[in-house]
Amino acid sequence: MRKDAKGKIHFKIVFVGPSLAGKTTALKYLHDSVDGLMKGGLTSIADPSGRTVYFDFSPFSATNTVLFDVYTVAGQRRHKNQRKMILRGVDGLLYIADSRPDMKADNIEAAVELREFLGDKIGTDIPLVIVLNKRDITEVMTREDMLKDLGFNSDILAINTIATKGIGIKQAFQAVSREIIMKQVYKTDTIEAKR
Ligand SMILES: Nc1nc2c(ncn2[C@@H]2O[C@H](COP(=O)(O)OP(=O)(O)O)[C@@H](O)[C@H]2O)c(=O)[nH]1
Numbered sequence: 234m235r236k237d238a239k240g241k242i243h244f245k246i247v248f249v250g251p252s253l254a255g256k257t258t259a260l261k262y263l264h265d266s267v268d269g270l271m272k273g274g275l276t277s278i279a280d281p282s283g284r285t286v287y288f289d290f291s292p293f294s295a296t297n298t299v300l301f302d303v304y305t306v307a308g309q310r311r312h313k314n315q316r317k318m319i320l321r322g323v324d325g326l327l328y329i330a331d332s333r334p335d336m337k338a339d340n341i342e343a344a345v346e347l348r349e350f351l352g353d354k355i356g357t358d359i360p361l362v363i364v365l366n367k368r369d370i371t372e373v374m375t376r377e378d379m380l381k382d383l384g385f386n387s388d389i390l391a392i393n394t395i396a397t398k399g400i401g402i403k404q405a406f407q408a409v410s411r412e413i414i415m416k417q418v419y420k421t422d423t424i425e426a427k428r
């Protein structure tokens with residue numbers, strides 16, 4: 234979380250996950266098609282084939298004082314240092330997995346790297362929502378197998394999505410932003426503790 238010069242609060246949400254899982258597609262959908270969010274421009278830094286080479290970024294404002302700065306990382310192996318940088322100061326995570334069976338190893342590798350960067354803050358200090366994308370493909374892995382492979386805590390919310398059609402994407406974004414607000418603005422457990 235950071236406060237800008239005008240006193241607005243910015244929360245940072247990052248889409249993570251392996252290359253080609255659908256991170257950029259999901260952010261584009263939020264930007265282009267979701268009503269009820271005030272939106273700034275979408276900045277994408279991609280190579281000519283459309284692969285994210287650095288990150289994508291779009292700010293969304295929920296209210297006049299609260300903004301969500303949403304990023305996607307570049308998923309290819311060689312961009313590890315950039316991912317580490319983008320994840321600095323992250324307030325909430327959307328992990329996008331690719332449901333195709335041949336993406337199993339890539340999904341696991343990205344989840345392992347995320348734990349390497351953020352450790353046990355994942356799902357505790359930093360809320361996480363798991364996004365199981367490409368559920369429109371006929372040969373998809375089962376939800377159970379995918380969640381077991383990823384190895385995140387079993388109480389973490391997982392949502393089936395089809396990013397190309399926008400199915401489930403808004404719900405995933407709302408879920409993680411709600412968790413961030415509960416944790417950081419209302420500090421529900423802190424208030425309880427003070428009573
Ligand atoms: N069938 C299918 N394809 C998808 C879905 N989401 C993304 N894609 C495709 O997967 C490819 C990679 O998507 P992209 O958003 O660039 O992935 P990123 O590397 O994670 O940013 C593109 O060709 C997308 O159109 C989905 O839900 N279903």
Ligand SMILES: [Mg+2]
Nearest residue numbers: 256257284285
């Ligand atoms: Mg991308």
